[in-house]
């Protein structure tokens with residue numbers, strides 16, 4: 001949790017915005033997944049979102065659906081995600097946010113998940129299909145507050161609801177910049193920038209923007225107002241395209257460097 | 267027996283005990299809140315009620331008859347079997363009660379486009395028909411496995427002017443069609459109304475679909491009292507998502523009447539190839555609500571299996587989970603083979619070709635009737651007609667039609 005606070009503070013001093021990278025844990029397999037994440041960290045990502053694969057990813061477009069299916073084929077479960085988290089912790093100190101759907105977490109056990117996530121070195125959790133109306137059943141079982149609960153705000157979220165969401169969130173807020181699933185192309189920056197202003201008038205929590213961001217141009221446009229930029233499908237697309245390419249890690253690394261550049265001096 | 271508190275289910279947050287709720291992404295929350303408000307506002311308005319009732323009568327063909335299956339009962343040599351003839355509704359299954367209700371609501375809300383998921387295709391046909399009636403653009407999501415095994419319904423959907431969107435992800439059946447419909451809706455909530463076909467999904471769908479389907483039980487109660495001067499001893503209905511069952515059961519929930527929901531045992535529970543979610547599932551979250559589901563040890567959803575596309579679903583409506591835990595409703599399962607056998611028996615004894623889904627309920631009634639006294643009444647929900655299933659039945663049995 002403190003890692004999240006520190007990174008936003010540090011970035012503010014450097015006049016940079018956070019580059020948040022999403023990848024599905026264990027895609028295309030455990031060892032390659034670890035190497036991909038390693039090269040992303042070296043290339044300068046500020047926060048890692050590690051996806052827990054689920055068989056029914058209803059908030060995801062085809063790219064992340066396929067990534068999730070590839071990881072499941074490798075037998076990735078929550079235990080394996082925690083193991084990967086531990087391995088990542090060995091080489092980086094950036095915040096790691098676990099990102100998933102509720103059913104696997106619910107079955108694993110909310111109390112146990114909290115304990116194991118922290119001991120693996122995770123800093124936060126985002127559960128896509130657990131709005132504030134439903135999340136007490138999970139957080140009531142958390143014995144402590146070491147795991148930030150990152151929450152989503154959509155373009156369709158009305159003002160009074162933003163308040164409710166912000167009040168029960170910690171770490172940062174994730175503004176979904178498109179009314180749709182992940183990976184849908186393009187982003188209307190003015191819509192998210194307007195929404196961002198409303199959120200900012202309600203809370204001081206950092207706000208990261210994601211969904212539909214795929215080019216350095218998008219990144220710098222969003223960096224001009226938001227505190228962080230989330231890239232998911234664009235990375236997963238690169239993985240999918242280069243799954244048998246021995247250059248995959250250096251391709252991902254170059255892509256990351258381009259994005260990171262666009263977060264500086266917004 | 268239960269007291270009236272059941273009538274207040276679900277609570278404000280869409281909870282039936284621990285089940286139900288709204289487990290969806292934030293983008294959909296505003297759509298669900300809007301839907302709930304519209305539903306609360308219109309459902310009890312006299313204008314909405316009278317328009318719904320008129321359509322039930324003149325478009326759907328209600329009330330559907332309650333028919334005493336004399337020859338079938340004689341053959342079983344036990345309890346009397348009565349059939350609630352939902353197969354005689356327009357489009358041939360109970361699904362139309364719900365689609366007319368929801369599309370009427372969509373119209374009130376000013377939505378111009380309709381989407382729906384379908385398994386057997388009955389909900390797809392019923393949605394397409396109601397959409398045509400109200401001049402709305404309609405798209406139906408259907409798994410490619412179901413498109414193949416329910417070809418006649420695919421043709422009907424298209425004839426009714428709707429688009430069929432094939433879904434090839436996952437098991438390419440109902441659960442995947444629902445995933446895809448949810449994804450599409452997330453992008454189109456502004457002008458699109460999602461017509462869910464069963465008492466499943468996030469709040470308010472389970473309650474809303476039940477309320478549109480309870481006309482089945484309300485009629486059946488009046489009819490059985492008129493015909494026999496007593497309440498039935500046991501109600502039997504098949505359970506896919508659970509809408510025809512809840513529609514029949516709900517008006518009897520505070521009466522001293524046994525209720526049995528019949529799930530699909532597919533190739534046999536022991537083979538793992540079944541759809542007996544309530545009988546053999548565990549508690550989890552699927553498609554926006556907490557309920558019994560079929561899942562593996564890691565919380566990944568398992569594929570369901572049934573010869574009947576309408577029962578081939580690894581989830582079930584949350585209200586069923588609630589009544590299962592209370593032991594108010596009993597849940598059993600029937601294998602593919604037993605359902606096929608019941609399909610033939612009803613055709614030959616009563617001249618009624620039942621849907622394969624409904625054949626599961628019938629198969630259980632046929633097994634149960636001989637164990638009961640001749641005074642007992644088994645009321646079976648004949649949820650749909652079987653024309654759509656002729657292809658599979660001919661393929662699976664040695665029926666000689668030459």
Ligand SMILES: Cc1ncc(COP(=O)(O)O)c(C=O)c1O
Nearest residue numbers: 388506507508509510576623650
């Ligand atoms: C005739 C018929 N009966 C039953 C079902 C199962 O649905 P439910 O359990 O919601 O009634 C279907 C679904 O397609 C159906 O077509």
